[in-house]
Amino acid sequence: MCGIFGYVGGRTDAGKLVIDGLKNLEYRGYDSWGVACKIGTEIRMEKDIGKISTVDSSAFADACSLAIAHTRWATHGGVTKRNAHPHMSCDGTIAVVHNGIIENYAELRRELEAKGHAFQSETDTEIIPHLIEEELKSTDDFASAVRNACNRFEGRYGLLALHTLSQTLVAARTGSPLIVGGTRKDGYFIASDIPAFMDYTRTVQYLDDGEMVVTDGRSILFTDIATGEERPKREIEITWTIEEAQKGAYKHFMLKEIMEQKESITRAVNQDEEQIMTLAEAIRNAQGTFLVGCGTAGKACMAAEYFFSVIAGKHVNFAPASEFKLYHHFLTSRSLLIVVSQSGETADVLEAMKIAKSKGSKVLAIVNAKGSTIDREADYSLHINAGPERAVASTKALTGQMAVFILIAYALADKLQEGKTLLLETGAKINDMLNPRYMERIEKLAERIQRKQDLYIIGKSWNYPMAMESAIKIQEVSYIHAEGFAGGELKHGPIALIEEGTPCIALVGKDEVTTDILSNTIELKARGAFVIGVAPERYDVFDEWLKVPEGGAAQPLVNIIPIQILAYFLAVKRGKDPDMPRNLAKSVTVK
Numbered sequence: 001m002c003g004i005f006g007y008v009g010g011r012t013d014a015g016k017l018v019i020d021g022l023k024n025l026e027y028r029g030y031d032s033w034g035v036a037c038k039i040g041t042e043i044r045m046e047k048d049i050g051k052i053s054t055v056d057s058s059a060f061a062d063a064c065s066l067a068i069a070h071t072r073w074a075t076h077g078g079v080t081k082r083n084a085h086p087h088m089s090c091d092g093t094i095a096v097v098h099n100g101i102i103e104n105y106a107e108l109r110r111e112l113e114a115k116g117h118a119f120q121s122e123t124d125t126e127i128i129p130h131l132i133e134e135e136l137k138s139t140d141d142f143a144s145a146v147r148n149a150c151n152r153f154e155g156r157y158g159l160l161a162l163h164t165l166s167q168t169l170v171a172a173r174t175g176s177p178l179i180v181g182g183t184r185k186d187g188y189f190i191a192s193d194i195p196a197f198m199d200y201t202r203t204v205q206y207l208d209d210g211e212m213v214v215t216d217g218r219s220i221l222f223t224d225i226a227t228g229e230e231r232p233k234r235e236i237e238i239t240w241t242i243e244e245a246q247k248g249a250y251k252h253f254m255l256k257e258i259m260e261q262k263e264s265i266t267r268a269v270n271q272d273e274e275q276i277m278t279l280a281e282a283i284r285n286a287q288g289t290f291l292v293g294c295g296t297a298g299k300a301c302m303a304a305e306y307f308f309s310v311i312a313g314k315h316v317n318f319a320p321a322s323e324f325k326l327y328h329h330f331l332t333s334r335s336l337l338i339v340v341s342q343s344g345e346t347a348d349v350l351e352a353m354k355i356a357k358s359k360g361s362k363v364l365a366i367v368n369a370k371g372s373t374i375d376r377e378a379d380y381s382l383h384i385n386a387g388p389e390r391a392v393a394s395t396k397a398l399t400g401q402m403a404v405f406i407l408i409a410y411a412l413a414d415k416l417q418e419g420k421t422l423l424l425e426t427g428a429k430i431n432d433m434l435n436p437r438y439m440e441r442i443e444k445l446a447e448r449i450q451r452k453q454d455l456y457i458i459g460k461s462w463n464y465p466m467a468m469e470s471a472i473k474i475q476e477v478s479y480i481h482a483e484g485f486a487g488g489e490l491k492h493g494p495i496a497l498i499e500e501g502t503p504c505i506a507l508v509g510k511d512e513v514t515t516d517i518l519s520n521t522i523e524l525k526a527r528g529a530f531v532i533g534v535a536p537e538r539y540d541v542f543d544e545w546l547k548v549p550e551g552g553a554a555q556p557l558v559n560i561i562p563i564q565i566l567a568y569f570l571a572v573k574r575g576k577d578p579d580m581p582r583n584l585a586k587s588v589t590v591k
């Protein structure tokens with residue numbers, strides 16, 4: 001979601017550095033940007049709406065060793081220059097950037113206004129510098145004033161603050177990620193995500209919820225926000241390369257990440273077998289297993305309901321993370337919650353974990369981002385090892401998540417090796433499928449349907465969640481109205497939408513529901529639909545056939561790939577940037 005980056009240390013190009021670093025977080029999605037540089041005892045602040053990629057960072061070359069910057073994704077207050085961060089105190093000595101939402105901001109704002117503070121924006125964030133300013137009336141220490149202010153906030157925050165009279169960078173977090181990079185030698189970088197500072201350091205320390213950090217670039221102190229007690233930290237070296245996080249030869253991250261599925265599925269399958277067996281045992285013994293995730297990760301959970309049922313005869317319950325709140329009635333200390341998240345920072349998922357933990361239930365996380373909050377807060381974690389996913393639209397993370405679920409389902413059925421073999425074979429088939437001819441074919445199809453306003457996708461069994469996922473992919477990057485249905489539901493309503501030439505995609509496998517889904521496809525065709533079949537075999541009902549290999553229980557992994565490619569080309573043909581869809585963010589750290 002919003003990006004945060006700050007630096008303090010021996011370098012004298014801090015303003016330029018934080019702007020360049022934020023450009024590496026562009027994939028998170030945002031609508032405005034801003035920077036505050038401490039120059040002598042003044043703050044130079046610049047902010048605007050629009051893309052930070054167009055900002056010439058060399059214009060921030062003043063001698064500066066302490067700076068903070070932000071890219072904002074609007075929550076409270078519209079997309080305006082005034083609402084962009086940083087926000088300042090009345091006297092202009094304090095600058096703050098913030099991710100998250102301060103839920104009691106209206107009450108705090110009224111209190112501060114009554115004391116004479118004047119506000120310039122509609123944001124919740126602006127109360128932070130004003131409250132720190134107010135706290136500084138009772139302490140000389142800037143960090144203590146920040147701590148006292150934080151102790152009055154309700155909600156979620158990851159914030160950076162600086163003061164004109166102090167060469168320190170202060171950061172605090174509750175609910176929104178912040179990671180510290182660097183060493184005494186390099187100075188310290190604090191960002192909402194690692195790629196911001198990967199050009200400078202690979203040494204990181206994670207700030208946990210309820211903690212703050214104060215650094216002057218040479219020394220660093222982590223403390224508990226509430227008690228002020230010191231929190232010792234461990235320096236960790238990150239192992240992934242910056243190249244892995246960059247586009248390479250591809251025009252867009254989305255395309256690169258689709259193509260990476262040639263290897264990423266195999267990496268997801270390569271799990272510690274003993275751990276998989278232990279987790280399968282935990283599911284077997286749990287009195288109720290619940291799966292939660294959001295958006296695409298939620299669709300992996302929905303598909304997993306079918307994997308567990310068909311492969312292992314085990315009933316599990318899926319709920320979108322944002323709908324999990326009322327499930328607390330079903331939770332006990334013997335329940336198991338499985339959460340799925342690419343970023344490991346999704347607020348709704350963290351909330352679901354909190355609910356489960358309050359009931360004493362255990363939490364297993366299936367995540368991509370190692371060291372993320374969800375990864376660290378879960379009782380057990382499995383990493384899908386897909387490598388950094390930067391396009392807003394999730395692709396390789398989804399297939400990795402489903403691969404891990406299939407593996408666990410086979411382990412639960414005491415057939416782990418059979419599952420592993422199936423998935424490795426599927427990985428190899430996907431490798432063959434992703435060839436230039438295949439891509440060209442789908443590009444041509446995108447060319448043909450790019451001007452259509454509506455598109456419908458049907459599936460059955462584990463291809464039903466993939467129909468819904470197909471709709472998400474097409475909506476978010478191409479902005480075509482797309483909807484995914486269970487094939488059997490068509491005749492209960494949606495079939496009324498079909499007109500002559502409406503493009504409809506049928507996701508088909510070779511299994512016990514093939515005849516049913518083909519019957520549904522015939523129903524579409526009879527109403528004039530232009531039918532695109534994604535299937536291992538060609539059937540007469542298809543106007544266009546996107547051939548996929550036969551995948552058995554891994555069919556959904558295979559079937560979703562041509563749709564990811566189609567969504568990508570639809571976006572490109574319609575002149576949209578598939579990596580940065582409007583209104584969306586990569587990491588959704590607000591509820």
Ligand code: F6R
Nearest residue numbers: 295296297341342343346393394
């Ligand atoms: C869609 C997409 C989103 C995410 C969702 C959860 O392409 O990427 O629907 O899947 O926001 O994000 P994570 O997996 O990071 O929890």
